[in-house]
Amino acid sequence: MTVTVARHAGYCFGVRDAVTIALDAATQYDGVYMLGDVVHNEEVVRKLDDVGAQVVKNLDDVQDRPILFRAHGTPVEIWEEAKRRNLRIIDATCPLVTQIHHEVEELESEGRQIIIIGDHGHDEVVGIASHVKAPIVVSKPDEVDGLRKMRKVGVVSQSTQTIENVQAILARLLMKGLDIRFINTICFPTKQNQSEVKDLAVANEVVIIVGSFTSANTKRLAQIAQSLNPRSYQVASHTDLRREWFDGVETVGVTAGASTPDHLIEGVVAALQGMEER
Numbered sequence: 001m002t003v004t005v006a007r008h009a010g011y012c013f014g015v016r017d018a019v020t021i022a023l024d025a026a027t028q029y030d031g032v033y034m035l036g037d038v039v040h041n042e043e044v045v046r047k048l049d050d051v052g053a054q055v056v057k058n059l060d061d062v063q064d065r066p067i068l069f070r071a072h073g074t075p076v077e078i079w080e081e082a083k084r085r086n087l088r089i090i091d092a093t094c095p096l097v098t099q100i101h102h103e104v105e106e107l108e109s110e111g112r113q114i115i116i117i118g119d120h121g122h123d124e125v126v127g128i129a130s131h132v133k134a135p136i137v138v139s140k141p142d143e144v145d146g147l148r149k150m151r152k153v154g155v156v157s158q159s160t161q162t163i164e165n166v167q168a169i170l171a172r173l174l175m176k177g178l179d180i181r182f183i184n185t186i187c188f189p190t191k192q193n194q195s196e197v198k199d200l201a202v203a204n205e206v207v208i209i210v211g212s213f214t215s216a217n218t219k220r221l222a223q224i225a226q227s228l229n230p231r232s233y234q235v236a237s238h239t240d241l242r243r244e245w246f247d248g249v250e251t252v253g254v255t256a257g258a259s260t261p262d263h264l265i266e267g268v269v270a271a272l273q274g275m276e277e278r
């Protein structure tokens with residue numbers, strides 16, 4: 001069985017940096033608080049907890065150590081409250097998320113109604129929305145139908161959206177707005193991962209997508225793969241692999257979400273190679 005791993009499978013640079021910052025801060029300050037999960041992967045969060053990087057639900061739980069703000073952004077009001085309380089803030093926001101915050105503010109300054117293409121309630125989307133006054137979040141094309149007609153519209157997207165979903169939503173928005181300005185804020189690691197999973201899905205009999213079921217970008221990779229190859233399966237780790245998926249299979253493609261650590265990918269690859277040797 002030939003196992004091909006996507007070139008950019010796993011951690012994007014934003015998540016890798018955030019995890020490194022959390023580990024360093026936990027050592028330097030003898031522990032650090034993180035407001036929510038630093039990445040959407042339970043195992044990574046557990047490991048960080050073991051070294052003293054502790055998840056808290058709100059700022060009231062923060063005591064004598066710094067608070068780390070995670071890769072996919074923190075709402076403006078929480079930044080302000082943390083500063084008001086004189087908390088030590090460690091900013092692990094991905095620069096590409098910060099860039100979306102700047103873009104959306106600029107679009108609003110042009111007098112545009114802001115539309116954010118993204119998942120309702122997702123941390124990154126909530127963070128982007130906090131930078132403007134009355135944004136509308138649209139997660140799928142049919143949500144556009146209920147919108148009123150608008151004169152000036154500014155559109156950005158959550159960094160991990162699929163190009164196909166963004167295109168489909170934009171196509172419907174053309175019926176709603178007169179002057180629409182769209183800034184493509186899907187980040188380049190997401191574009192790379194989505195492009196690679198499409199190639200894997202057509203070039204291999206089976207595709208395995210490694211990542212937490214709480215990770216939106218992993219789920220999206222799995223959906224893309226499944227749309228092109230029904231024998232595509234998402235697994236959290238090698239223990240989810242099922243022998244029957246690979247009966248008679250000669251080619252397997254492996255990729256992983258942006259919050260999946262390397263050792264989980266390596267575990268899946270090793271298990272696949274082990275199957276072959278049995």
Ligand code: SF4
Pocket residue numbers: 012013014015071072094095096097159160187188189190258
């Ligand atoms: S998915 Fe993109 S925007 Fe999000 S942390 Fe990674 S590189 Fe940054």
